[in-house]
Amino acid sequence: MKHDDLFARACAVIPGGVNSPVRAFGSVGGTPVYVASGKGAAITTCDGRTLTDFCCSWGAMILGHAHGEVIEAVRCQAGLGTTFGINTAIEVELAERLCALVPCMERVRLVNSGTEAVMTALRLARGVTGRNRIVKFDGCYHGHSDSMLVAAGSGVLTGGITSTPGVPPEVAHDTFVVPYNDLDAVTALMQEIGDSVAAIIVEPVVGNMGLVQPKPGFLQGLRGLADTHGAALIFDEVITGFRFGLSTYAQMTGIRPDLITLGKVIGGGLPLAAVGGTAAFMDNLAPVGKVYQAGTLSGNPLAVAAGLKTLEILERDNPYPRMAALGQRLADAVNANAALPHCAHFGGAFTIFFAPAPVTNLTDAKRSDTQAYARHFHRALDAGIYLPPAQFEAAFISAAHTEADIDALADAVCAEEV
Numbered sequence: 366m367k368h369d370d371l372f373a374r375a376c377a378v379i380p381g382g383v384n385s386p387v388r389a390f391g392s393v394g395g396t397p398v399y400v401a402s403g404k405g406a407a408i409t410t411c412d413g414r415t416l417t418d419f420c421c422s423w424g425a426m427i428l429g430h431a432h433g434e435v436i437e438a439v440r441c442q443a444g445l446g447t448t449f450g451i452n453t454a455i456e457v458e459l460a461e462r463l464c465a466l467v468p469c470m471e472r473v474r475l476v477n478s479g480t481e482a483v484m485t486a487l488r489l490a491r492g493v494t495g496r497n498r499i500v501k502f503d504g505c506y507h508g509h510s511d512s513m514l515v516a517a518g519s520g521v522l523t524g525g526i527t528s529t530p531g532v533p534p535e536v537a538h539d540t541f542v543v544p545y546n547d548l549d550a551v552t553a554l555m556q557e558i559g560d561s562v563a564a565i566i567v568e569p570v571v572g573n574m575g576l577v578q579p580k581p582g583f584l585q586g587l588r589g590l591a592d593t594h595g596a597a598l599i600f601d602e603v604i605t606g607f608r609f610g611l612s613t614y615a616q617m618t619g620i621r622p623d624l625i626t627l628g629k630v631i632g633g634g635l636p637l638a639a640v641g642g643t644a645a646f647m648d649n650l651a652p653v654g655k656v657y658q659a660g661t662l663s664g665n666p667l668a669v670a671a672g673l674k675t676l677e678i679l680e681r682d683n684p685y686p687r688m689a690a691l692g693q694r695l696a697d698a699v700n701a702n703a704a705l706p707h708c709a710h711f712g713g714a715f716t717i718f719f720a721p722a723p724v725t726n727l728t729d730a731k732r733s734d735t736q737a738y739a740r741h742f743h744r745a746l747d748a749g750i751y752l753p754p755a756q757f758e759a760a761f762i763s764a765a766h767t768e769a770d771i772d773a774l775a776d777a778v779c780a781e782e783v
């Protein structure tokens with residue numbers, strides 16, 4: 366089936382022909398790809414091509430597509446029922462597992478998307494502190510809840526959408542934005558408004574302006590500011606949770622956020638996310654507390670079965686060192702030639718930046734030559750490699766990728782006229 370035909374049909378019934386804007390190829394041009402199936406590191410498109418996938422459903426498919434044991438767990442649960450809207454033992458098991466693996470998590474609430482998890486974390490912070498203001502960082506993306514669509518990253522940044530119609534000005538006015546990695550700027554802001562700030566929210570390692578790591582001391586500084594001013598510190602780990610190890614980036618740093626959001630990996634490829642944190646915060650959620658949050662499909666056993674099996678396999682097989690080594694292999698190959706784009710990487714996540722200098726914040730990221738990225742994207746696609754269709758996104762290595770996959774990508778990058 367030709368992608369042009371599918372896209373034309375899609376545009377007749379779905380806004381922009383897509384169910385999420387970044388899939389529309391707006392910043393790279395061309396007709397969006399349609400996938401028929403996936404297995405391991407490969408996807409097969411509706412027009413019959415096999416591509417090596419480094420998008421991995423934006424990080425969710427850490428084990429690769431259609432992992433046999435995960436599929437079997439889903440198949441088995443599906444035969445028992447997919448959702449009941451009634452408590453199940455399996456959701457208790459996943460909650461216990463997450464609290465055991467994530468030190469700052471004394472309580473966890475399962476939800477269906479990262480947006481829901483972040484929206485709940487913000488409402489909790491506001492409900493517990495009695496304050497309304499939120500501090501976020503330029504270029505970080507935390508889903509599409511109103512408060513977070515201010516100077517957001519990912520598809521908002523890719524689409525050049527500076528502010529979203531439909532977000533009431535009074536909501537946007539309560540969201541304050543400072544540059545990522547700029548501790549002086551957030552310190553100055555907190556000195557000015559800190560006693561009215563409910564939460565500071567951050568992607569501890571940013572995926573949504575491309576991969577950007579925190580400078581030494583930045584995250585620890587946020588912890589100190591939150592403590593000084595009585596605000597909640599929220600780590601949005603929808604991307605980073607269980608991406609770099611069998612826990613969170615918070616656990617790797619020893620920093621304890623008050624609230625943490627998870628998604629992608631913990632759902633094993635099905636819609637599942639989570640918000641968790643100290644009992645002091647989380648026990649304010651209904652029904653025990655007064656901060657309301659709910660969901661028809663929250664903790665549904667089908668998604669929980671996929672998530673539990675994924676965590677079990679990650680613990681058994683520990684693919685993290687190998688994924689990190691593949692990331693290093695790619696970076697070594699691409700960064701060996703200073704004239705080429707720069708490969709930023711951490712663990713099994715990377716971004717090939719067409720930027721003149723290393724990227725530490727949104728200002729740096731915006732210096733990227735997005736046209737050069739678009740050419741790179743299509744050259745890779747022609748070489749049988751699918752990358753995120755936007756410069757301001759992270760790409761992912763799964764447990765299914767091989768050295769040959771990495772070398773093919775490196776060859777595609779290094780063969781380019783930049």
Ligand code: KE4
Pocket residue numbers: 385386387388423477478479480481483506507508509519520568572573601602603604628638758759
């Ligand atoms: P979802 O609502 O899309 O499940 O999660 C929102 C979210 C929250 N926090 C972080 C750090 C995230 O990266 C995301 C979603 N990530 C994007 C990709 N950068 C999802 C892809 C898309 O929007 O289509």
